Amino acid sequence: MYDIPELEKKWKKYKRNKIKKPIVVSTISIILLAGVGLIATTYLNKNSSDNSSVVKKSNKNTETTSQNSNSNTNLNSNNNQAVKENISKKSNEASIVIEKIDSKGNPLINTKPSSDNEEANIDLSKAVIIKPNVPDDEIRVIGFDNKNNNNSKSDILIPKSSTEEINKREEIANLEDKFKESQDPNDSLEVAKYYYKIKNYKKAETWAVNTNNLDGDIEESWLIFAKARAKQGKRVDAIKVLQTFYDETNSPKAKKLLDKLRKGLPF
Amino acid sequence: MSYYDIAKECFVDEINLENYIELPGSMVAYEELEMAFDKPFKLMLLYGEPGTGKSLLLSRIYDKKKYQKEIHYIDTPMLDEEEFFRKLFDILIQKPMPKGTKVDFNTFVEFCKVIKGQREIIILLDEAQLYPKKILEQIRILSDAGVLRFVIAVHKTTDEDIIAKSHFQTRIWGTIELKNATPQELKTYIHQKLLKYNQFEIANMLKQKNIDFIYKCTNGNFRSCSKLMYTTFEIYQYYEKHDPSQFNKDKFSQKFLEMAAIATGAINV
Numbered sequence: 001m002y003d004i005p006e007l008e009k010k011w012k013k014y015k016r017n018k019i020k021k022p023i024v025v026s027t028i029s030i031i032l033l034a035g036v037g038l039i040a041t042t043y044l045n046k047n048s049s050d051n052s053s054v055v056k057k058s059n060k061n062t063e064t065t066s067q068n069s070n071s072n073t074n075l076n077s078n079n080n081q082a083v084k085e086n087i088s089k090k091s092n093e094a095s096i097v098i099e100k101i102d103s104k105g106n107p108l109i110n111t112k113p114s115s116d117n118e119e120a121n122i123d124l125s126k127a128v129i130i131k132p133n134v135p136d137d138e139i140r141v142i143g144f145d146n147k148n149n150n151n152s153k154s155d156i157l158i159p160k161s162s163t164e165e166i167n168k169r170e171e172i173a174n175l176e177d178k179f180k181e182s183q184d185p186n187d188s189l190e191v192a193k194y195y196y197k198i199k200n201y202k203k204a205e206t207w208a209v210n211t212n213n214l215d216g217d218i219e220e221s222w223l224i225f226a227k228a229r230a231k232q233g234k235r236v237d238a239i240k241v242l243q244t245f246y247d248e249t250n251s252p253k254a255k256k257l258l259d260k261l262r263k264g265l266p267f
Numbered sequence: 268m269s270y271y272d273i274a275k276e277c278f279v280d281e282i283n284l285e286n287y288i289e290l291p292g293s294m295v296a297y298e299e300l301e302m303a304f305d306k307p308f309k310l311m312l313l314y315g316e317p318g319t320g321k322s323l324l325l326s327r328i329y330d331k332k333k334y335q336k337e338i339h340y341i342d343t344p345m346l347d348e349e350e351f352f353r354k355l356f357d358i359l360i361q362k363p364m365p366k367g368t369k370v371d372f373n374t375f376v377e378f379c380k381v382i383k384g385q386r387e388i389i390i391l392l393d394e395a396q397l398y399p400k401k402i403l404e405q406i407r408i409l410s411d412a413g414v415l416r417f418v419i420a421v422h423k424t425t426d427e428d429i430i431a432k433s434h435f436q437t438r439i440w441g442t443i444e445l446k447n448a449t450p451q452e453l454k455t456y457i458h459q460k461l462l463k464y465n466q467f468e469i470a471n472m473l474k475q476k477n478i479d480f481i482y483k484c485t486n487g488n489f490r491s492c493s494k495l496m497y498t499t500f501e502i503y504q505y506y507e508k509h510d511p512s513q514f515n516k517d518k519f520s521q522k523f524l525e526m527a528a529i530a531t532g533a534i535n536v
Contacts, residue, residue: 002498002530004505010536011526017536236458236470262462263289264455 168194185214185221192224204228219251226254230261271507274469275500277460278493282326288459290452292445293320299443300328300418304336304389308440309410313420315445318490321420324445325391338389344397351402355409358388372405379412388415395419447487454478456489457496472519480524484533491533498527 172194179187192207208225211218222245230238239261246254260267277286296313303311315321322342329340339358345351355375356364359382364370395403409415423444448456457478461470485491502523506513514520528534 001501001505004502004509004526007502007526007530010529011522014525014529014534014536233475234471236462236467239462240467262455262459263291263294264451265291 179210183214185211185218188214189218189221189224192221192228196224196228199231201228201231205232217249219245219249219253222251223253223257226257226261227267230267235261235264269504269507270469271500271503273464274461274466275497275504277464277466278497278500280490280493280497282323284323284327284330286460286463287323287327288456290448290455292448292452293324296324296443296445297328299441300324301332303418303441303443304328304332306440308416309413310407310416310439311418312439312442313418313445314423314442316423316447316488318488319445319447320489321445322393325393325418325420329391332389336389337386338391340391340393342393344392344394345402346397346399348399348402348405351405358390358415372408376408376412379409379414383413386414390415390417392417392419394421396421448489448492449487450478450482453482453485453487453492457481457492460493460496469519472517474519477519477521477524480521480528484528491531494531495524495527495533498530499523502526502530 172191175187175191178184179191188207188210192204192211195201195207196204204224205228208221208228211221212225215221222242226238226242226245229235229241239258242254242258242261245251246258257267259265300311300313313321313324325340326342329338332338341354345354349369352370352372352375353364356362356370359375359378392398392406398406406417406419410417454475457473458470461467461473481492481495485495499520503514503520506523514523525534529536
């Protein structure tokens with residue numbers, strides 16, 4: 001037997017080290033990032049102050065010559081524009097402001113609408129729905145329930161498989177409603193099977209339980225319950241339940257699934 | 268017996284065929300070996316790291332085939348030539364060697380030639396890396412005689428030495444490697460071990476986080492995993508007796524698992 005108090009001391013040390021490591025790593029990362037940031041800022045400051053001196057120099061030059069020559073005035077304007085397009089350092093502010101200006105010297109603003117605005121501006125009346133490149137029997141058209149309306153462009157074409165899904169979902173919703181009154185285990189089994197198929201294991205489990213509560217002899221329902229339970233990571237529970245069922249019924253399917261669950265094989 | 272006593276027993280490091288857990292990896296190895304028995308091999312090499320289940324595989328196949336084939340399982344290595352001859356005598360003559368008798372090795376070889384075609388004997392040799400070179404050489408000569416067929420199990424770290432010997436290399440009919448478990452296999456292994464002893468509650472308490480930690484510490488090695496689990500339940504036992512407030516009975520203690528990992532050297536502090 002180990003010296004447990006001593007072991008616990010070691011464990012505490014281990015935990016401390018475990019906590020220390022990420023702190024040290026993040027501290028070093030922060031320091032490194034701060035260092036990089038500082039260097040970058042210094043570099044930018046240096047560049048902008050160089051530019052400012054160029055501006056001052058250029059302004060001085062142009063001031064002396066602007067009175068005499070139009071071409072020099074243009075040059076002055078061009079210089080200003082070029083400099084403004086780069087970086088203008090405000091003497092009383094520490095931060096650097098970068099702004100673009102148009103040819104008239106006005107600052108440019110982002111004229112592109114935001115995504116919200118974009119959505120608002122979509123003119124749905126002009127939208128054209130293009131028929132997908134699949135045979136007609138593969139798609140279903142939903143839209144206005146007006147067969148005389150030849151304007152097929154206003155209809156929405158969706159793949160048939162999607163409509164089948166929709167139909168099935170509607171059918172299951174109806175079955176769920178029906179079950180509330182009928183309490184028919186066949187209905188609940190159908191619902192459980194559907195949910196298992198679409199990988200909604202929680203619901204599949206619930207409906208399988210409903211079925212089992214009404215009729216405990218339906219093998220398929222027990223199998224769905226066990227599989228759904230196992231798929232939710234409760235493999236041990238699934239084995240327990242299935243073992244009980246198997247003990248009572250000797251069902252070969254239950255045995256097969258039980259073996260797979262025990263061996264950790266896919267099912 | 269306390270709750271954790273039983274859980275501890277699940278992970279005792281012993282070859283117990285009743286507790287054999289069928290995992291995809293070991294099943295494949297078993298089937299390969301089983302298939303090889305029907306082929307005319309002289310030597311089969313079974314190798315893997317310590318704790319990957321070589322001995323368990325050999326004892327299982329011996330147990331399954333002992334009534335169908337003339338098969339012998341030598342689990343402890345024989346370091347002495349005389350002891351090896353005595354065992355050979357026992358296998359070939361089917362009688363214990365009389366006291367004070369000495370048999371020349373060539374006599375065994377000649378005897379093998381006489382019974383060739385009448386008998387086919389499979390010898391499962393565990394821990395073969397521990398056999399002296401001379402005995403390994405004798406095994407090779409005996410296998411050439413065509414009566415004795417050997418399955419030799421060696422640790423992966425030393426198999427290269429044996430395979431490298433050219434005289435062995437040409438006679439090895441096939442090799443089977445046993446590997447450490449995958450994370451999923453390890454999870455199944457732990458659960459199955461607990462379930463064999465009806466430890467449903469503990470099996471349920473083990474969360475993926477715990478399994479991941481175990482896998483990290485053991486690299487999927489069955490023996491290391493059993494050792495870690497065994498020690499964890501030993502720690503449970505201690506606290507159950509001395510300070511039960513230290514753990515929650517509804518939750519598997521990651522702390523105890525980590526303490527066990529420290530105790531077994533799986534993690535260094």
